[in-house]
Amino acid sequence: MSYRLRIDPIRCDGAGLCAEMLPELIGLDDWGYPILDGTPVGQALLPLARKTVAACPVLALRLEAVDHR
Amino acid sequence: MTTSTWLPPLEWLGPPADGYRLLARVPADGVARSLNEHRRDAPPPPAPRRRPRSELLDSIEQSGLRGHGGAGFPTGTKLRAVAAQGRRPIVVVNGAESEPVSAKDRLLLMTMPHLVIDGAVVAASAVGAKTVIVCVKRTARGSLESLERALAERNGTDGVDLRVVAIPPRYVAGEETALVHFLNGGPAKPTITPPRPFERGVDGQPTLVQNVETLAHMAQIAAYGPRWFREAGTADEPGTTLLTVGHRVYEVGFGTTLASILVASDVVEPLAGVLVGGYFGAWLAPAAISDARVSNPDLRARGAAIGCGAIMPLAARQCALVESARVVHWLARENAGQCGPCVNGLAAIANTFTAMVAGRADGRMAQQLVRWCSEIEGRGACRHPDGAIRFLRSAVSVFADDLERHMQGRPCAGVHERPVLPVPATGEQWR
Numbered sequence: 001m002s003y004r005l006r007i008d009p010i011r012c013d014g015a016g017l018c019a020e021m022l023p024e025l026i027g028l029d030d031w032g033y034p035i036l037d038g039t040p041v042g043q044a045l046l047p048l049a050r051k052t053v054a055a056c057p058v059l060a061l062r063l064e065a066v067d068h069r
Numbered sequence: 070m071t072t073s074t075w076l077p078p079l080e081w082l083g084p085p086a087d088g089y090r091l092l093a094r095v096p097a098d099g100v101a102r103s104l105n106e107h108r109r110d111a112p113p114p115p116a117p118r119r120r121p122r123s124e125l126l127d128s129i130e131q132s133g134l135r136g137h138g139g140a141g142f143p144t145g146t147k148l149r150a151v152a153a154q155g156r157r158p159i160v161v162v163n164g165a166e167s168e169p170v171s172a173k174d175r176l177l178l179m180t181m182p183h184l185v186i187d188g189a190v191v192a193a194s195a196v197g198a199k200t201v202i203v204c205v206k207r208t209a210r211g212s213l214e215s216l217e218r219a220l221a222e223r224n225g226t227d228g229v230d231l232r233v234v235a236i237p238p239r240y241v242a243g244e245e246t247a248l249v250h251f252l253n254g255g256p257a258k259p260t261i262t263p264p265r266p267f268e269r270g271v272d273g274q275p276t277l278v279q280n281v282e283t284l285a286h287m288a289q290i291a292a293y294g295p296r297w298f299r300e301a302g303t304a305d306e307p308g309t310t311l312l313t314v315g316h317r318v319y320e321v322g323f324g325t326t327l328a329s330i331l332v333a334s335d336v337v338e339p340l341a342g343v344l345v346g347g348y349f350g351a352w353l354a355p356a357a358i359s360d361a362r363v364s365n366p367d368l369r370a371r372g373a374a375i376g377c378g379a380i381m382p383l384a385a386r387q388c389a390l391v392e393s394a395r396v397v398h399w400l401a402r403e404n405a406g407q408c409g410p411c412v413n414g415l416a417a418i419a420n421t422f423t424a425m426v427a428g429r430a431d432g433r434m435a436q437q438l439v440r441w442c443s444e445i446e447g448r449g450a451c452r453h454p455d456g457a458i459r460f461l462r463s464a465v466s467v468f469a470d471d472l473e474r475h476m477q478g479r480p481c482a483g484v485h486e487r488p489v490l491p492v493p494a495t496g497e498q499w500r
Contacts, residue, residue, distance in 0.1 A: 008261050009408035010450050029444050030417070033409035 002040040002066050011060035018061055021052040090309050091285050092320045095180045101215045104222040107183040112292050114190040116228035117199055121152035125195035132295035133307040138280030139376045150267045152196040154275035160193045161278045162203040165243025168347035169491040171379040173311035174281035176318045178212035182219035188284030190227045191291040196277055200230045204248055207235040237498045240403035244451050245278040256499035258405040259451035282311050306364055312378045327361040331382055339385040342467055346376025348396050349456035351463035372463055388483030390426045390471055392490045393464035397422055399492040400457040411454040414445035428478040
């Protein structure tokens, strides 16, 4: 089981906290909206990723389990 | 080219082996065919039962029919996904026809409403639905009136609850999650997926959203059989497709050459290019037109797709870049105001591209355009930004030499011509 970040682009209003907290996986475009690199979240970054998800002021960021089967 | 008319004049085309199907009995006067006339050659569709009708699911699957709304998804697969949900589904007829250069769905609704409704009843029977909602733009008065008259003629004899809903005339309102959102009482704007409508749609029920033309084909498959359906087109892409070519509607078998369609529609002047698939489609260069076919594998190899079947030949005297810049601006303005990358990104892309076309941009801005395109793609809740970017990229690549000259301050003579690609006013209403 691995995890991946996902953004609800309708909820997201570009606060940018996520890119501040987790620059390893999240960048910002020229208007301050997050760009995810799309790679699975490694074990080392998982705790920080959870905190980042919790920090989003509009709850637009989610950590999803990826089922590899 | 003929100018745009509200009801496109009809012409039929195609090798005799294909014959005309959907358009075979369209009345020459453009007045809707009545139920009595329609029933002379079209048997009544099988009424829905409590459960999905597996014989219909099999027929549709064997026919090889794919959706004619734009995505080209296999219809049989979609029906089975809805039928497999195990709860009473709802059928939504998508008659939004948002593409400004497409007229085929409107033609069917205005002249052959009973063929479309037959198809919707077939779809309902196939998946076990008892409710059919036909969605048409509020501004499509002719289609709305034709449908209301047709439903009155049928008088509830189909064993299905059939109703018509007028939707806001916005480009993305025809996107399937936007239709569902509107039917559930929200604005006609897309929602995030999952859930997809087939899982949870109108009133939370599994919902089959199917394009008008696709349903008309389904009516004929149910009436005449999948084997008959496969007699037209190719083994890989069976059947026929409607095409709107420069505001006129044609029906051809899949695999027909694009050149023969252009000849038949009186396009004789030299072309700058052909826009295939509407504003979510792509440009084909004149050199690619001679051997291109109405076939998705063939067109995809050229960076295009049939999409909604709208084909817009652009005369060489027009400036394809000015036309493209106007369309990109229009698409940018038609965003739903929801997702940051689409709202901000498409506007920036449209402005930069226009600056390049107008000779007001440098190489750095051109590079920025390329970067923005790849950053924005895939970051909307729906595919609106992706479609706009596909269109823009094809303009930049097909007309690369022209763009180079424009950027050097040497635009083509066509910039002084009156633009021909329509960019209709759509208003601000989402409800």
